[in-house]
Amino acid sequence: MSKHKKYTKQKSGFGCHLLSLKSFIQTSKIIKVIIGVAFIIATGCMSNPNEVTVYCTVDQVFSEPILKDFERETGIKVNAVYDTEETKSTGVMNRLIAEKNNPRCDLFWSGDPLRNGILQTNGISEPYQSEQTLLIPDNFKEKNNHWIGFSARARVLIYNTTLIASDSLPGSVFDLTDSRFRGRFTIANPLFGTTTFHMAALFVTLGDEKAKQWMNDIKTNGVVVATSNGDVKKRVMNGELAFGLTDTDDAFEAKKESNEVDYIFLDQQGNGIGTLIMPNALSLIKDSPQSENGKRLINYLLTRETEAKLAESCAQMPLIKGTEVPDNLSSLDNIKPMRIDFKETSDKLETIQPWLKTWAEE
Amino acid sequence: MKFGFKYIPFLLLVLLLVLPLALLFVQWLTGKEGMQLFSFIDRAYLLLMGKSLLISGIVALLATITGTVCAFLLYKFQFSFNKFYRVALLLPLFISPYIFAVAWKDGFFWLLGNSATIYSEAGVIMVHTFVFFPLAMLITGTTLSQIHSGYEEAGLMTVSFRRMMMKIVLPLIRPALTISFLLILLFSLSDFSIPAFFGVRTFTTEIFTQFSAFYNFPLAIGQSVLLLLVCLLLMLSEARYLSDAPFLSVSAKGSFSKKYQTGNRKVLVHGFIWILLASALLIPVLMLTVQSFTGRTLFFAEAWELIRPAAFQSVKLAFAGACIITFIGLWTAFVKERKNQKLPDLLLLLTFIVPSTVLGIALIRYYNHPALNFIYGTSLILLIAYLGKFGFIASRIIGNGIKQIPVSFEEAASVAGIPSKKVFLKISLPLLVPSLFTAFVLSFILCLGELGATMMVYPPGTELMTVKTFTISANAPEALTSSMTLINLGVTVFFILLLFVFGKWMFKKFQYV
Numbered sequence: 001m002s003k004h005k006k007y008t009k010q011k012s013g014f015g016c017h018l019l020s021l022k023s024f025i026q027t028s029k030i031i032k033v034i035i036g037v038a039f040i041i042a043t044g045c046m047s048n049p050n051e052v053t054v055y056c057t058v059d060q061v062f063s064e065p066i067l068k069d070f071e072r073e074t075g076i077k078v079n080a081v082y083d084t085e086e087t088k089s090t091g092v093m094n095r096l097i098a099e100k101n102n103p104r105c106d107l108f109w110s111g112d113p114l115r116n117g118i119l120q121t122n123g124i125s126e127p128y129q130s131e132q133t134l135l136i137p138d139n140f141k142e143k144n145n146h147w148i149g150f151s152a153r154a155r156v157l158i159y160n161t162t163l164i165a166s167d168s169l170p171g172s173v174f175d176l177t178d179s180r181f182r183g184r185f186t187i188a189n190p191l192f193g194t195t196t197f198h199m200a201a202l203f204v205t206l207g208d209e210k211a212k213q214w215m216n217d218i219k220t221n222g223v224v225v226a227t228s229n230g231d232v233k234k235r236v237m238n239g240e241l242a243f244g245l246t247d248t249d250d251a252f253e254a255k256k257e258s259n260e261v262d263y264i265f266l267d268q269q270g271n272g273i274g275t276l277i278m279p280n281a282l283s284l285i286k287d288s289p290q291s292e293n294g295k296r297l298i299n300y301l302l303t304r305e306t307e308a309k310l311a312e313s314c315a316q317m318p319l320i321k322g323t324e325v326p327d328n329l330s331s332l333d334n335i336k337p338m339r340i341d342f343k344e345t346s347d348k349l350e351t352i353q354p355w356l357k358t359w360a361e362e
Numbered sequence: 363m364k365f366g367f368k369y370i371p372f373l374l375l376v377l378l379l380v381l382p383l384a385l386l387f388v389q390w391l392t393g394k395e396g397m398q399l400f401s402f403i404d405r406a407y408l409l410l411m412g413k414s415l416l417i418s419g420i421v422a423l424l425a426t427i428t429g430t431v432c433a434f435l436l437y438k439f440q441f442s443f444n445k446f447y448r449v450a451l452l453l454p455l456f457i458s459p460y461i462f463a464v465a466w467k468d469g470f471f472w473l474l475g476n477s478a479t480i481y482s483e484a485g486v487i488m489v490h491t492f493v494f495f496p497l498a499m500l501i502t503g504t505t506l507s508q509i510h511s512g513y514e515e516a517g518l519m520t521v522s523f524r525r526m527m528m529k530i531v532l533p534l535i536r537p538a539l540t541i542s543f544l545l546i547l548l549f550s551l552s553d554f555s556i557p558a559f560f561g562v563r564t565f566t567t568e569i570f571t572q573f574s575a576f577y578n579f580p581l582a583i584g585q586s587v588l589l590l591l592v593c594l595l596l597m598l599s600e601a602r603y604l605s606d607a608p609f610l611s612v613s614a615k616g617s618f619s620k621k622y623q624t625g626n627r628k629v630l631v632h633g634f635i636w637i638l639l640a641s642a643l644l645i646p647v648l649m650l651t652v653q654s655f656t657g658r659t660l661f662f663a664e665a666w667e668l669i670r671p672a673a674f675q676s677v678k679l680a681f682a683g684a685c686i687i688t689f690i691g692l693w694t695a696f697v698k699e700r701k702n703q704k705l706p707d708l709l710l711l712l713t714f715i716v717p718s719t720v721l722g723i724a725l726i727r728y729y730n731h732p733a734l735n736f737i738y739g740t741s742l743i744l745l746i747a748y749l750g751k752f753g754f755i756a757s758r759i760i761g762n763g764i765k766q767i768p769v770s771f772e773e774a775a776s777v778a779g780i781p782s783k784k785v786f787l788k789i790s791l792p793l794l795v796p797s798l799f800t801a802f803v804l805s806f807i808l809c810l811g812e813l814g815a816t817m818m819v820y821p822p823g824t825e826l827m828t829v830k831t832f833t834i835s836a837n838a839p840e841a842l843t844s845s846m847t848l849i850n851l852g853v854t855v856f857f858i859l860l861l862f863v864f865g866k867w868m869f870k871k872f873q874y875v
Binding site for chain 2: 051053054055059060061077078079080081082083084091093094095097098099101102104105118189191192196225227230234238240253256257353357361
């Protein structure tokens with residue numbers, strides 16, 4: 001039978017039914033394959049009791065080695081999600097909020113406690129207390145232990161030594177309104193990151209009116225609003241600007257990269273308001289899949305060993321008494337801190353954010 | 363099989379991709395804040411939307427003009443290194459715009475001693491133009507190479523070369539110019555990373571601020587819906603062009619394009635292309651190279667160690683993503699061109715213009731369910747995001763390939779009694795191989811570099827090349843991040859070249875089509 005005739009025959013009568021049956025069998029085969037693949041994937045992706053999921057806004061270069069050490073020492077696999085400078089380190093926050101009804105994350109490790117405050121407000125975190133959390137001073141943890149702080153950073157003034165002499169530097173944030181610094185300094189966008197925290201702390205310390213006046217004055221004095229703290233660091237390192245406000249870890253990294261950069265703590269005079277101290281903050285996620293492993297990781301992070309590693313790698317100042325620190329690192333005991341209540345600062349942030357947005361955009 | 367081919371891809375498309383977005387829209391519409399619908403729209407918002415449209419409009423215009431000039435030179439004239447230029451000028455399209463912005467900012471400071479001028483609308487326009495002009499070059503170039511030489515030769519018999527170009531060639535490529543303009547307008551309008559980096563407030567940065575500083579999802583989604591409506595309006599207003607124009611076609615069947623000699627203008631042509639190449643590619647790459655070597659330590663080995671596992675994972679995922687995108691693209695294009703079912707293509711268009719953050723949130727809300735762990739907890743979620751981002755482009759490329767196959771081929775086979783499945787497998791599919799390959803390559807490269815939606819949904823513990831480069835870049839030494847970016851670029855270029863060589867062999871093999 002020629003091909004032509006064969007095909008013609010198939011199109012009618014019994015052949016047609018045979019074709020339908022064949023189509024049905026082939027179709028059901030496809031469905032079976034899909035179901036099979038889905039089943040294999042589903043069974044292969046059940047939550048593993050020997051894993052822990054961490055969402056982390058602390059720079060990956062510093063946090064990843066610590067998490068790898070935890071993996072090595074406990075045998076618990078760490079699945080981490082890190083954040084990017086491009087998304088202003090807010091990508092994981094958006095994920096945490098979107099995942100609220102079915103949390104995937106066990107532990108949120110934040111670079112500052114403000115974001116943990118937002119999780120608490122949204123009912124995403126749950127309290128946790130252990131022997132390790134008791135090592136942390138009360139003023140560096142939430143009163144119900146919704147977040148627990150450790151290893152702190154501070155806000156500093158980073159400067160380019162070729163552009164400004166150390167004795168000409170401002171000693172206080174209030175000096176930034178001085179006309180001799182006009183157009184020579186930078187801060188990061190106050191809507192994002194630790195700069196938001198810093199501004200909110202200033203609003204709490206000074207009161208709204210004075211803080212707004214100060215922000216307007218630095219704007220009049222030609223402050224350059226950088227994209228991020230990393231951008232502040234880069235612009236000062238490159239010599240684009242003489243100095244800027246950033247965090248100790250950025251300044252520490254800049255010093256490692258360049259001989260022309262140094263940093264100082266502001267407002268350390270007798271009557272000064274002090275500098276902002278920002279601890280890392282850990283929050284246990286409510287109804288998380290591997291809550292026990294999350295707790296184990298919290299306890300691991302709240303140790304002298306971890307704080308010592310962070311002090312070594314990125315100049316973070318330990319909060320647990322008796323932790324060894326490198327010689328070139330300032331101790332919290334020698335820094336005058338800004339006296340703030342983290343909850344009050346977090347609440348203040350919500351009220352001032354629209355104003356900060358207008359300030360940044362105008 | 364008929365049932366399978368007819369409904370399974372459609373069901374997959376709707377269930378996997380469209381439903382998450384539809385549900386997010388319904389949730390927003392029925393939510394507390396959604397009741398106010400577009401209450402945020404006031405004069406300031408409209409002005410901001412106008413400003414964003416103006417910036418993107420200028421970008422689209424400049425990029426289309428630049429791309430068209432390049433296309434004219436590279437696709438209509440014969441001169442040395444022509445093919446090298448074609449590939450090299452395409453590369454900016456595959457580099458993250460954010461990396462471009464950072465490199466150009468440093469480049470400005472390096473060249474002028476000041477980078478203040480780039481922190482402006484002009485900076486955004488410049489970087490966007492350099493990033494997007496290759497798209498116009500590709501689209502217009504493809505169209506130019508499909509113009510039958512007979513038209514031009516007939517014109518040249520009566521009028522001058524310039525007049526022939528203006529009166530014959532330009533009208534013929536008008537749809538390609540329109541599509542280039544519209545696509546670049548959309549890409550520019552939906553990018554937030556460059557305006558945010560240069561401190562320029564646009565509608566997209568406003569949406570990003572609502573998401574990321576205020577965590578105000580309902581307002582951000584409302585604003586995204588407004589942006590989506592504007593984009594959709596722009597696309598639909600030109601639906602005629604989009605559906606009929608030879609957008610990104612390959613292997614023009616049955617047409618022989620006329621090629622011209624550059625004559626004594628060789629130096630001018632090379633000069634123009636090298637200036638463009640330097641601005642769009644060499645200066646940013648040079649900046650990254652300089653930064654890689656100016657640190658106190660050389661970081662290439664460390665950068666490679668960091669990227670290596672992520673690179674393999676990224677390549678695997680991009681390969682899987684490109685396969686799925688090409689398959690779904692083939693199906694949507696086929697049913698659109700041959701069955702006149704335009705809905706699947708329209709759905710892909712919709713997911714294509716949705717901002718990445720919105721797509722990410724829609725996918726999280728839909729898939730983050732214990733029963734769907736096998737999708738949300740694995741790389742499948744990334745494949746779905748890739749399909750949403752790039753399915754439309756593949757569909758268009760393949761669709762134009764299908765357009766070039768005379769229906770008479772399939773009709774003749776049907777008359778001979780050959781079943782439609784066999785007609786498709788034995789006639790249409792072989793003829794479509796070049797288009798399928800091009801769709802696959804483009805999807806592969808785009809998946810390899812995707813960041814926006816990936817950042818929102820990548821499974822914990824999964825390491826991907828672009829994600830790793832960006833997450834490490836926060837506070838790592840500049841030399842390390844520059845080295846990582848260069849390696850990232852190197853991997854992409856390696857695969858472009860590999861696929862280019864493979865494609866050359868394949869096009870040769872299927873040249874009879």
